[in-house]
Amino acid sequence: MGKELNKIPDIIISxxxxxxxxxxxxxxxxxxxxxxxxxxxxxxxxxxxxxxxLSYFGTFGRKSYGYDVYYLFQQISIIMGFNYKKKVIIIxxxxxxxxxxxxxxxxxxxxxxxxxxxxxxxxxGLVINDIEIQSVNNLENFLQNxxxxxxxxxxxxxxxxxxxxRLAAAGIKAIxxxxxxxxxxxxxxxLEEQLINEGLCKLSVxxxxxxxxxxxxxxxxxxxxx
Amino acid sequence: MGKELNKIPDIIISxxxxxxxxxxxxxxxxxxxxxxxxxxxxxxxxxxxxxxxLSYFGTFGRKSYGYDVYYLFQQISIIMGFNYKKKVIIIxxxxxxxxxxxxxxxxxxxxxxxxxxxxxxxxxGLVINDIEIQSVNNLENFLQNxxxxxxxxxxxxxxxxxxxxRLAAAGIKAIxxxxxxxxxxxxxxxLEEQLINEGLCKLSVxxxxxxxxxxxxxxxxxxxxx
DNA sequence: TAAAGAATGTTATTTTTTTAACAATAGTAC
DNA sequence: GTACTATTGTTAAAAAAATAACATTCTTTA
Numbered sequence: 001m002g003k004e005l006n007k008i009p010d011i012i013i014s015x016x017x018x019x020x021x022x023x024x025x026x027x028x029x030x031x032x033x034x035x036x037x038x039x040x041x042x043x044x045x046x047x048x049x050x051x052x053x054l055s056y057f058g059t060f061g062r063k064s065y066g067y068d069v070y071y072l073f074q075q076i077s078i079i080m081g082f083n084y085k086k087k088v089i090i091i092x093x094x095x096x097x098x099x100x101x102x103x104x105x106x107x108x109x110x111x112x113x114x115x116x117x118x119x120x121x122x123x124x125g126l127v128i129n130d131i132e133i134q135s136v137n138n139l140e141n142f143l144q145n146x147x148x149x150x151x152x153x154x155x156x157x158x159x160x161x162x163x164x165x166r167l168a169a170a171g172i173k174a175i176x177x178x179x180x181x182x183x184x185x186x187x188x189x190x191l192e193e194q195l196i197n198e199g200l201c202k203l204s205v206x207x208x209x210x211x212x213x214x215x216x217x218x219x220x221x222x223x224x225x226x
Numbered sequence: 227m228g229k230e231l232n233k234i235p236d237i238i239i240s241x242x243x244x245x246x247x248x249x250x251x252x253x254x255x256x257x258x259x260x261x262x263x264x265x266x267x268x269x270x271x272x273x274x275x276x277x278x279x280l281s282y283f284g285t286f287g288r289k290s291y292g293y294d295v296y297y298l299f300q301q302i303s304i305i306m307g308f309n310y311k312k313k314v315i316i317i318x319x320x321x322x323x324x325x326x327x328x329x330x331x332x333x334x335x336x337x338x339x340x341x342x343x344x345x346x347x348x349x350x351g352l353v354i355n356d357i358e359i360q361s362v363n364n365l366e367n368f369l370q371n372x373x374x375x376x377x378x379x380x381x382x383x384x385x386x387x388x389x390x391x392r393l394a395a396a397g398i399k400a401i402x403x404x405x406x407x408x409x410x411x412x413x414x415x416x417l418e419e420q421l422i423n424e425g426l427c428k429l430s431v432x433x434x435x436x437x438x439x440x441x442x443x444x445x446x447x448x449x450x451x452x
Numbered sequence: 453t454a455a456a457g458a459a460t461g462t463t464a465t466t467t468t469t470t471t472a473a474c475a476a477t478a479g480t481a482c
Numbered sequence: 483g484t485a486c487t488a489t490t491g492t493t494a495a496a497a498a499a500a501t502a503a504c505a506t507t508c509t510t511t512a
Binding site for chain 1 (some may be wrong): 468469470471472473476477478479480
């Protein structure tokens with residue numbers, strides 16, 4: 001009767017990709033078991049937090065041994081839904097769209113890239129990573145004939161809302177958005193903003209902090225009111 | 227005498243790029259003032275939280291009016307250190323590296339892309355966005371003659387640690403890392419992991435949740451212990 | 453000029469998140 | 483087989499973050 005069954009806290013969701021990545025990397029090493037302390041070392045999260053996060057989903061470890069790397073990786077994959085097959089398309093075959101087309105990350109996460117769309121006639125027909133770029137005019141038709149789970153949006157900002165509306169009308173339920181404009185979407189559509197420059201922003205803030213600290217500036221960061 | 231002057235909480239830092247982006251977009255609209263309530267609408271954060279975040283840095287608003295869009299944008303830019311000039315290089319001119327070379331986001335954030343490196347002879351000499359790809363053999367030499375603030379790392383995972391070591395030895399202080407492998411860096415180097423597939427991961431988790439919810443599954447997500 | 457309305461900045465409260473502590477348990481050494 | 487060690491899963495405590503509430507102040511209107 002509860003409306004939000006099993007609602008995983010966002011803060012935990014945000015750490016899952018990090019656990020996933022490190023467990024995946026650990027597999028190429030020879031380590032069979034890993035302790036929460038070692039994972040803490042790798043991820044930068046505290047061992048206590050890691051044990052707590054994992055215990056949210058169940059109990060995966062072995063006392064005095066730690067976690068079986070492969071088993072935990074499998075479990076995390078299941079928690080993240082990677083064992084479910086999902087289809088993704090890319091809309092916008094500019095430089096970023098093309099880079100995403102070459103992205104190796106789909107398969108291991110249960111995704112399959114099935115088409116790329118663009119409106120530029122010079123790009124239409126071009127084959128990238130075995131997928132032929134097709135005209136965005138075909139979008140609705142394609143979506144009618146193919147169950148697509150996620151649309152990656154890499155069109156110019158100016159076109160973003162229009163495409164989004166078309167996607168929504170065609171029944172898409174999740175958008176992975178790389179355009180840096182605010183999109184309006186119906187409530188039932190999942191929208192994931194991927195701010196490509198986020199890292200640059202954070203680095204700038206932190207370098208700025210270091211600079212201010214070094215100068216021994218006690219002063220407020222603000223510049224007074226207007 | 228405090229060691230960490232003005233240490234901005236990470237959680238606030240993580241929202242700054244979002245404020246920045248929306249304020250930037252608001253400028254192309256005709257709105258001169260924006261209220262915390264309207265920003266809440268745009269960002270998804272509560273108005274109370276937004277006012278609190280801003281008050282951490284100073285006082286920028288006007289009672290009963292809201293915030294001057296342009297002024298607040300400027301202030302946020304200053305807080306983020308965008309008024310300081312920074313130089314960035316890209317190492318690895320594969321698809322992602324090239325897409326980053328075409329990225330329009332540098333200038334407005336105070337960055338200037340000054341070089342791209344690769345080891346593939348077929349790429350060396352190629353000009354992208356007015357910048358000639360040069361051999362990674364020149365890396366140390368280049369860094370000696372140019373003050374570079376940030377290195378974007380888009381090399382294959384296998385090469386990542388070696389390049390990182392060379393960057394560290396050459397005195398780089400910040401790395402924007404797109405390789406999905408764990409990098410070891412000296413403590414004084416800022417490392418920003420940009421997990422390119424993070425959005426895909428989150429969407430997968432959330433779609434999985436919806437599926438479980440729909441099935442009315444009360445059962446634990448875990449699959450029992452080994 | 454006074455009253456009403458709007459929206460900030462800030463304080464108090466609540467909630468969430470993290471850390472710390474530890475009991476339980478499995479493995480190891482002797 | 484017993485003592486010792488390691489490491490989990492969990493509970494309790496502390497810290498951090500978010501929300502709610504509101505006093506203040508500015509603007510507008512009459």
